[in-house]
Amino acid sequence: MNVLGLATIVRIASEEIVTDAQGHVTTHSAWLPETAEIIYGGLSSLLIFWALFKFGGPAIKKGMAGRTERIQKELDAAAADTAAAATEAAQIRQAKGDIDGERRRIMAEAEQQAAAVLTEGRSRLTAEVADLEARADAEIAAAGARVGDELRAEIARLSTAAVDHIVTGSLDAATHQELIEGFISRVGAAR
Amino acid sequence: MSDDRIEGYARGLFEIARAEGTLSTVEDELYRFARSFEGSDALRTALTDEQIPAAKRLAIVEDLVGGKASATSTQLISMVVGAGRGRDLPAIIDRLVARASSAQQLALAEVRTAVALSADQQTRLAAALSAATGKQLNLKCVVDPAVIGGVVATVGDTVIDGTVRARIDQLKSRL
Numbered sequence A: 001m002n003v004l005g006l007a008t009i010v011r012i013a014s015e016e017i018v019t020d021a022q023g024h025v026t027t028h029s030a031w032l033p034e035t036a037e038i039i040y041g042g043l044s045s046l047l048i049f050w051a052l053f054k055f056g057g058p059a060i061k062k063g064m065a066g067r068t069e070r071i072q073k074e075l076d077a078a079a080a081d082t083a084a085a086a087t088e089a090a091q092i093r094q095a096k097g098d099i100d101g102e103r104r105r106i107m108a109e110a111e112q113q114a115a116a117v118l119t120e121g122r123s124r125l126t127a128e129v130a131d132l133e134a135r136a137d138a139e140i141a142a143a144g145a146r147v148g149d150e151l152r153a154e155i156a157r158l159s160t161a162a163v164d165h166i167v168t169g170s171l172d173a174a175t176h177q178e179l180i181e182g183f184i185s186r187v188g189a190a191r
Numbered sequence B: 001m002s003d004d005r006i007e008g009y010a011r012g013l014f015e016i017a018r019a020e021g022t023l024s025t026v027e028d029e030l031y032r033f034a035r036s037f038e039g040s041d042a043l044r045t046a047l048t049d050e051q052i053p054a055a056k057r058l059a060i061v062e063d064l065v066g067g068k069a070s071a072t073s074t075q076l077i078s079m080v081v082g083a084g085r086g087r088d089l090p091a092i093i094d095r096l097v098a099r100a101s102s103a104q105q106l107a108l109a110e111v112r113t114a115v116a117l118s119a120d121q122q123t124r125l126a127a128a129l130s131a132a133t134g135k136q137l138n139l140k141c142v143v144d145p146a147v148i149g150g151v152v153a154t155v156g157d158t159v160i161d162g163t164v165r166a167r168i169d170q171l172k173s174r175l
Helices: A003-014 A035-170 A173-189 B003-020 B023-039 B041-048 B054-065 B071-082 B086-103 B119-133 B164-174
Strands: B107-113 B137-143 B150-155 B158-163
Touching: A035 B164, A173 B119, A173 B150, A173 B158, B003 B023, B003 B071, B003 B086, B023 B041, B023 B071, B023 B086, B023 B137, B041 B054, B041 B086, B054 B071, B071 B086, B086 B107, B086 B137, B107 B119, B119 B137, B119 B150, B119 B158, B150 B164, B158 B164
Parallel strands: B107 B137
Antiparallel strands: B107 B150, B150 B158
């Protein structure tokens, strides 16, 4: 027995219908309806519920099924999106890992190349500095020799000029004759 | 001037001097004039410049050698200069002297000194050079202040240098 039947029985047992002098009928309980109302109302409600279940149930079921299906689709789509996102995230992480690896490789290669360039540059600079030093030494030596030669030439020129001047000034007639006689004697003795 | 023409002038001068009987004197005077001509730019220019009239060039020759050399020498120089061959005068004279030396079976010896040699010195020097070279020499003396002092003698390809100039040059080389 359901709750409605139990309530109806209680109602029927406790109700009391009163009719006043004018013939007006009032209920016996202030808060409960009359028994007949309960019966008819209950039956009507049952009928309505049955009709609702009979005719509206399939539609509701169909609507609920559609809604369930739609929600399921949305859930599937969300799951697919989540999976795709996860895949993409994995790819991104992998790509990030690849990028990190490539970055490390490039950095290592760049460092290696920089070290090689640095070493080569140092070697070249060392060689160039040595070459420049050698050239500068040679130029200094050449300049020194040149200055020495010029100085010697100038000294020779001045000495010759001085000798010319002194000898020419000191050659008198007697010296001329002495030189000539000396020449004649030497040539004559050389026979 | 071509070699034939120089030779022709030299032969002409030689024959004239020999005909005059002054070959020895003339060749000596001409030789000294040739050396002076070579050593003086001004004289060379004056006697070879075509812009200067021939009469003026002859007057210059007369002024220079007229009173110092024989008449034959002066006339021979004037003839060459007047003919416009002044530029070739040294070559003509050298050829003349060579011809004169050959005619006398002598080798040409050029002696340069800063001061003039006396006749005695010339004789002794010629004898000494002859003894040294084994040749009979036609000695030509040239006064050349450039030697400063002493004597330089050239006989053919042989040069005997006893000049102060040579010693100064040696000193210069050593310095």
